[in-house]
Every structure is written in C-alpha cells, then in structure tokens.
Amino acid sequence: MAFDIAVGGTQDGGMTREENKRQRVLVVDDEAPLAQLVASYLEREGFEVLVTGDGHQAIEHAREWKPEVLVLDLGLPGLDGVEVCRRIRTFSDCYVVMLTARTEEVDKLVGLSVGADDYITKPFSPRELMARVRAMLRRPRSSEDSRDTEHVVTVGGLKVDVGAREVYLHGDLVELTRTEFDVLATLASHPRMAFSRRQLIHEVWGDGWVGDDHLVDVHVGHVRRKLGDDPADPMFITTVRGVGYRMGRGE
Template sequence: MSERTILIVDDEVEIRNLMSIYLKNEGYQVVDAPNAVTAMDILKKQKIDLIILDVMMPGMNGIDACLKIREEHNMPIIFLSAKTEDMDKIHGLASGAEDYVTKPFNPLELMARVKSQLRRYYMAPEKDNSSPFLEKGDLKVDKKRNEVFVRDREVRLTPKEFQILSLLLRHQGQVFSIQQIYEAVWKEPFYKSDNTIMVHMTKIRDKIEENPKRPIYIQTVWGVGYKA
C-alpha cells in the first residue's frame, strides 16, 4: 500500500498528526495541509490517491473545496466534520465526496473507510479513476474537454447543464433532490419556489434523450428527485 498517497486537509494540527500516525502505520504516504488553498497547491504538484477533507475550515470550507477539486480531479474524498445532521451529510456527498465521517471519530474506523475507498476506486477495473469519461449506455461525457456525445453525436450543453449531468453520472443510481443538485452546482442556498433545476433538466433531456417524455439517461424519482 506504500504507493498510495493520502492528503489530509484540516485546520487542527492535532487531528492531522493523529491521522498521519495511523495512516503511516498502515503503510501509506501522507501529505497534510492546514487549509484548502494549500491543498489546491499540493494537488497541482503531486499525485494524490485519496483526500481526507475537513468541512469546517476558515477561508474556503470543505464543501467549496470539494466542488473545486472535482473540476479537475476524481480521486476519492472522505469528509471529516463535527456536523452530524443527515442533511449536512447529504449536502457533503452531493458536492462530490464518497464518504462522510463525523467528529469525534474512531481512527480505526477511518482507516477502514480509507482502505474501502482505495480498494473500490483503484482495484476494480470498472472504477478506473484515470478514465476521462463518464458513460451510461450510448451517452458519453468527456470530463477533460467538457464535451457530451450521444451515439457518437456531439451534444452542446451549457456549463450548468454539463455540471448537472456530470454530477448525476458520477453517482449513477443515487437519487439527488432538487435542492442537492442546485446547491452542488450553483454553490448557493436553494429557495423552495425556485424551478431552475426543473427547467435545466427539461433542456438537458431535450438534448440527450431520443424521447424526452420517456427518458433513459436521467430518470425522475417522483417526490424525491432525479438519478442517472
């Protein structure tokens, strides 16, 4: 496991030191950062296989950092947070993280989750994280070029439409509420009367679905939200 490098991002030095001890004992290489800005610099210079990211940090918080990281990187991200409410966890996962651990945490449990995510993303061929594409049937999204193809025909999406589609395809089978999609893509609070997501979803379906009234790529889960 020594070839795997873990990035710890937390403003509390004691927590960074504690996690470093356990991770190094498991044979991982460890890099740490006290804030999101430093973490971004590290990602530009070094290959990172997994990130443990604190949610509540001064400056750029973990949610915003995760959204920013997801613009260019797809390694597993595990959130670490003192927030325990279900909606906080859902919001965190909707922003692109794979797992969510609440403080105070059991270091052994965290190690188990790190191993699970690394195994899932780097040992299973279907989860090859190096692929620049997101795919579902004849629908293919090129993450690096921001291009979308349906049956090898290029489809032009707006930036927001592309972000919504990519979010759903990254988490196929997971149902996202309208609020989760809005806050993950627009990065601002959702207002209940806002029909922005419904309008965007209609436009996306008109562009990618052969029959928008019977969609196969983006499905509506009535009373809950949408899923790919």
C-alpha cells in the same frame, strides 16, 4: 491555524515503496492533534501522507502532489471544505472523504453536492476512516477488470464506456466524478435490472462501508443533473419505487 506536515510511508503496512508512491493521502484539517492522529494511522497502513490545515495550501498540494485520496474537514476556517472540494474537483478526480462535526443532514448533502464521495461525522474512529479509505482504493479503476474493458452500453443518446471510464451524451463528453461514474456504470452493467440501494452500496462503496443508504440517492441525483435527466420523466435512470434504481427509460 495553518500547518504543513509531510509524513512518509513506511513498510509496516506490507506495501512496497512503489506502492506507497501510488497511494497518497492528503489530510486537511485545522485541528492539528486530530490531523496527526489520522496521519499516523494512515502511515502505519503504508500510505504516503501530507497534512495541512489551510484550504488554499490544500488546493495547491492536490494540484502538485496528486493524491489518490483527500480527507477533508468541512469546517475549515477561511476557505472552508466545501469551497476547497469544489475547486479541487475542477482538476482532480481523487476520492474525497469529508469530515464534519455537524450533524445536520443539509451539511452532509452540501459536501456531497460539490463532489465528495463519502462523509464521516466527528467524533469518529480512525479505524473506521481507514476502512473507508481502503474500500475506496479497492474499487476497480480503468481496465483493471478485463471482463469490462470492451464493455460499452448505449441508452438512447447516452454512451457509457466502462473500459475508458468515459460517458458521452449525444457525442459530448460528460464530466463525472469517480463515484458518479461507478454508480452509473453499475446500473449500466445490467440494463433494465433494478438495483436496491444496498446493492449499489455493495458494488460501488464495498462491503466495508457503514452509513446511510441515502448516500446513493445523492449521487444518483448528481448524475441525473449532469445528464439533464428528469426524475419525473426519465430517459436514462428510472426510480423503482420501494426498491432503488435501474438503467433505462421510465415506463
């Protein structure tokens, strides 16, 4: 079922009109009542919201409207959420929260493998979703933290430019999603320091995130794949058994 609804941001959430314009959320779900419920919560928080139940329309809206956050149902009819996410990731680095009615771990991993930042399993509390969205938008963007604007870490042929939010491998730019970059930048912020999964959750997803720490492993796996880093003989990200991960070559 396709539908297309624009919901304007209000001032009830204490946000200015200019802030509303910057905080756009695209909700993509073919269950109209659920989509409208999510949109109403977002609207009360002061966001501009656009709702659609069609995957093709979602891609066009993401391209033209340029939302900061995409709330995307995995089980869309026709063009499903996995393919929608895959295509949007070719031109947008917006935060993506995948909604899934499936409980199988493989379905969650598939969503994350194409660039989703987080997932919530249906049924869920709209307030939980709001907390996830707010936590994402609180994450620092380029040059927001003056302490990091000149911070560049080099490990072998890898250069992580925190201020520019760019990663280069042997001089070639490596395309990472926002979350992938944040995971790598966190590890690079203290080279040789072992970060637990919970520490990485705190630094990247924020205190308000509730879920499985396995999410960290998935995103680290994505980063490793894009860097061509072999977990068995790592050059850049080393697994610290029983703890988590650290930046640097394996021993």
